[in-house]
Amino acid sequence: MSIRPVLETRRARPTMEGAGVHLHRAFGFTDPSECDPFLMFDDFRGERPSDYMAGFPWHPHRGIETITYVLAGEVTHGDSLGNSGTLGAGDVQWMTAGSGILHQEMPRGNAKGQMHGFQLWANLPSSLKMTAPRYQDVKGKDIPEITDDDGTTVRVIVGEFWGKRGPVDGIAADPQYLDVSIPPGVKKTIRIDTYRRAFAYVFQGSAFFTDAAAPQGVLLEKEVMGEEVNIRDLSGNRTLVRFGTGDEITVQAGEEGVRFLLISGAPIEEPVAWHGPIVMNTQEELRTAMMELRNGTFIKPQH
Template sequence: MSIRPILEQRPAQPTMEGAGVHLHRAFGFQDPSELDPFLLFDDFRNERPEHYAQGFPWHPHRGIETITYVLSGTVEHGDSLGNTGTLGAGDVQWMTAGSGIMHQEMPKGNPQGQMHGFQLWANLPSSLKMTAPRYQDVKGGEIPEVTDDDGTTVRVVVGSFWGKTGPVDGIAADPQYLDISVPAGVKKTFKVDTYRRSFAYVFEGSAAFADASAPSGVLLEKEVGGQEVNIRDMSGNRTLIRFGTGDEITVQAGDEGVRFLLVSGAPIQEPVAWHGPIVMNTRDELMTAMSELRNGTFIKPAH
């Protein structure tokens, strides 16, 4: 067994998107190979309706899939195909933009005005860039949840874990998307496929992650059999941890416990041409998409 080294640990950065939605971006619009097949990850958490109520008005997507996971409040959505719906607390939507879609997402707070959710962008390989758009809307009650003897709880949003399989399927990146809660003081190891890129995003509490390649001076702990492993300093709220290659991660929950997302996917390893919400393989394909947006041929007829 090999613990994944921590390549980087960094806080999500505040930014604005849509019509003035205040959010925190963990990664995106930088090096697309960094977490291939994932391109962008946003944490839209807010308690002030004036900072999110204007939402994300009509905008295009092509060449990617977007994964929206709501923790509190709701997100109303509509699109150019005539689909409409509302995501509530615990719900997930996986949208395959494929050949092109126009849609809008309008967040609303809970009765206390709180809104919290995440959006992850996954790239599509060249063979699927122009596939027909589709949605998978999943209610929170359909997402399997499993609790271990030590109180650790895992919601299996996508993929398979601990004998449970999430309801979203047919995703190009073949991802695993887990919502993990570890009680205070508990140390836990989670398996991750060696061949996947992987990251964790801490959004409640704090934790230390074992790091097989950490520099000297970090905390050393004795493992079973006497082997020493490095433990990276405590990661707190809104922190991204980007892992290297290995087949497991180990986490030591802090005094308040920790809740984090653990996401992994198979890298696509193709060229990326990216402009805003459109991600293709070449500049020519990007220019074609922009031209089609201008002349009204961006949305393709259903076959």
């Protein structure tokens, strides 16, 4: 067995998307090879409806898959294929945009006005860029949840883990998407397929992600959003942890425990031509997509 080294930790950066949704972006719109096959990861949460109610009005996608995971509040959605629905707390939607889709996503808070969710973009290989669009909506009650003897709990959203398989299937990146909760002070080793690119995103509590080179925990950047931080600090709320190669990670939960997403997938290693919500392989394919948006041929007939 080999423990994956920690390549980097960094805090998600505040940004604004859609019609004015305040969110934090862990990665995206910089180096698409960094987390290949994943392109972008956003954490959208708020206590005030004004931070998220404007939502994400109608917009196109092509060449990618988007994964939305809701923890609090709701997200209503609709698309150009006539699909519509509502994602509640614990629910997941995996949308394969493929050849092209227009959709909208509108967040709503819970009774206390709280909204929290994540959106991950996964790239599609060139052979599937123009595949037929499809949705997979999964209710929280249908997502397997496993609790180990030490109190560690894992929700298996995609892929297989500890003998359970997540309900989302047929995804090009063949990913594993886990929601992991580890009790205070517990040290846990988690297996990851050697051939997958992997990252963790901490959103509650804190932890050390240890390896042989850094037995006391990962090093955070000395400067995060203009503030000095302890370079031996634990990886805490809104921290992205990128791993190198190996077949397992080791996590030491902090005094409040930790909850994080652990996501991995097989890298595609193809050229990326990216403009906003459209991700293709060449600039010519991007130009074609933009032309089709203008002349009304972006949405392809479904047979």
